[in-house]
Amino acid sequence: MVKIVIQKKIKDFKKIIKVDSDKSLSIRSLLISSQSFGLSKIINLSKSGDILSTIEGLKQLGIKIIFRNNLCCVYGNGLNGFDYKKNILIDAGNSGTFARLILGLLVKSPYSIKLVGDKSLSKRDFRRITIPLNQFGASFKSKNYSLPLKIIGTDHLKPIDYFEEKGSAQCKSSILFAGLNTPGKTIVKAKKSRDHTELFLKYLKLPIKITKKKKYDLIEIFGERQFKSFNYIVPGDVSSSAFFIVLTLLLKNSKLTVKNVNINPTRTGFLKIINKMGGKIKFINKRKICGEIVADIFVQSQKKFKSINCPVSLNSNAIDEFLIIFLLASKASGVSRFKKLDELNKKESPRLKLASEILTKMGVKNELGKDSINIFGNPNLRINKKILINNYRKDHRIFMTSVIAALSFGGKWVINDKDSYKSSFPSFLRIIRKLGYKFWEVINKFKISRQK
Numbered sequence: 464m465v466k467i468v469i470q471k472k473i474k475d476f477k478k479i480i481k482v483d484s485d486k487s488l489s490i491r492s493l494l495i496s497s498q499s500f501g502l503s504k505i506i507n508l509s510k511s512g513d514i515l516s517t518i519e520g521l522k523q524l525g526i527k528i529i530f531r532n533n534l535c536c537v538y539g540n541g542l543n544g545f546d547y548k549k550n551i552l553i554d555a556g557n558s559g560t561f562a563r564l565i566l567g568l569l570v571k572s573p574y575s576i577k578l579v580g581d582k583s584l585s586k587r588d589f590r591r592i593t594i595p596l597n598q599f600g601a602s603f604k605s606k607n608y609s610l611p612l613k614i615i616g617t618d619h620l621k622p623i624d625y626f627e628e629k630g631s632a633q634c635k636s637s638i639l640f641a642g643l644n645t646p647g648k649t650i651v652k653a654k655k656s657r658d659h660t661e662l663f664l665k666y667l668k669l670p671i672k673i674t675k676k677k678k679y680d681l682i683e684i685f686g687e688r689q690f691k692s693f694n695y696i697v698p699g700d701v702s703s704s705a706f707f708i709v710l711t712l713l714l715k716n717s718k719l720t721v722k723n724v725n726i727n728p729t730r731t732g733f734l735k736i737i738n739k740m741g742g743k744i745k746f747i748n749k750r751k752i753c754g755e756i757v758a759d760i761f762v763q764s765q766k767k768f769k770s771i772n773c774p775v776s777l778n779s780n781a782i783d784e785f786l787i788i789f790l791l792a793s794k795a796s797g798v799s800r801f802k803k804l805d806e807l808n809k810k811e812s813p814r815l816k817l818a819s820e821i822l823t824k825m826g827v828k829n830e831l832g833k834d835s836i837n838i839f840g841n842p843n844l845r846i847n848k849k850i851l852i853n854n855y856r857k858d859h860r861i862f863m864t865s866v867i868a869a870l871s872f873g874g875k876w877v878i879n880d881k882d883s884y885k886s887s888f889p890s891f892l893r894i895i896r897k898l899g900y901k902f903w904e905v906i907n908k909f910k911i912s913r914q915k
């Protein structure tokens with residue numbers, strides 16, 4: 464357990480950075496290549512903890528994977544090609560995405576497989592996955608619908624017609640993965656959420672049909688079609704870039720370009736929110752790589768932000784960025800209102816509740832509802848006191864948001880358990896150093912402090 468101490472604001476900067484590769488696409492590229500036939504080459508795979516858990520899990524299932532430098536080689540054995548012994552255990556670590564998506568690929572597993580995760584993942588509800596996969600024919604054993612959980616597959620899979628109404632891409636993708644392994648046509652009517660799985664399967668020319676309706680997408684997939692291995696290039700993670708975009712906006716006289724970021728519209732809801740609050744973002748050199756849109760993102764500091772009555776329709780497409788958006792709302796003129804955010808409390812930690820606690824510590828007035836928050840912005844916000852961030856259930860996004868708040872608004876912050884960020888964004892602190900900030904890291908056990 465380590466804590467990080469931030470004593471003052473960061474100075475203005477003009478920089479070009481690269482963030483780590485996209486987590487959602489990294490996990491999908493590994494899982495999908497494990498189902499193909501032959502050697503797939505994945506370039507720029509993320510090296511975050513969640514991806515390492517995915518690789519370890521697939522290796523447990525008999526998939527050969529060699530990951531060196533920027534190249535990951537996955538030797539797929541085709542659909543249902545996992546090869547493993549009885550009673551294996553897969554540890555998903557902190558990764559909800561891996562845990563939920565892999566279950567979709569295990570609906571035909573002949574032996575029971577136990578899935579476990581860390582403390583935070585073990586608190587999350589898996590009913591959103593077990594209910595649809597049960598309809599395919601798979602069975603589950605668990606206490607309270609959470610991890611540890613056992614899945615037992617079946618040889619008699621039936622395709623399903625399912626309404627995914629939470630706007631959960633993990634749930635939608637898990638169903639599509641089960642559909643890949645099931646004879647016949649699986650149909651998902653899914654409330655809008657990130658569409659990486661659909662785009663990926665389309666890019667591989669698999670038989671998937673997507674009909675976009677106003678409020679939901681209708682996705683049809685025809686299963687049991689074997690496919691060949693492929694090459695895939697993973698772009699930068701827009702959710703990771705969000706921390707530095709907001710930091711730049713909140714400072715004075717700073718400019719930032721984030722190179723090579725995935726700007727899939729189902730992931731950039733937060734940029735629309737920023738735009739509505741008066742922030743200006745530019746996409747440069749837009750291009751398509753492996754079925755996804757990629758661009759460089761340019762942003763510069765801005766003096767004023769408007770408050771927002773955030774449209775609920777943007778919730779799902781900004782779900783991982785609300786914490787950082789709340790910082791922008793803290794500096795806006797007027798009251799910003801965010802509602803129907805119950806999904807935010809179902810992440811690695813109850814994020815809506817913890818965000819309210821942190822804002823209160825920062826001296827930002829806010830009203831927390833069951834699934835809503837109103838934030839009373841202060842355009843002159845400056846923090847002069849000591850703030851301790853403790854016990855945030857090792858949530859990487861809470862940690863990174865706290866660091867950005869400290870760098871933007873000042874104060875003396877002590878933030879515990881910094882290693883959580885490695886689950887999604889291992890180069891986070893390195894980038895802050897690149898932007899010119901030196902911080903203190905305190906190693907509790909030996910009472911040593913050192914400057915990084």
Ligand code: S3P
Nearest residue numbers: 487560630631632633634782783
């Ligand atoms: C993800 C989907 C989202 C998101 C998570 C990654 C994915 O979760 O919060 O970080 O890669 O499919 P939900 O599906 O629970 O909304």
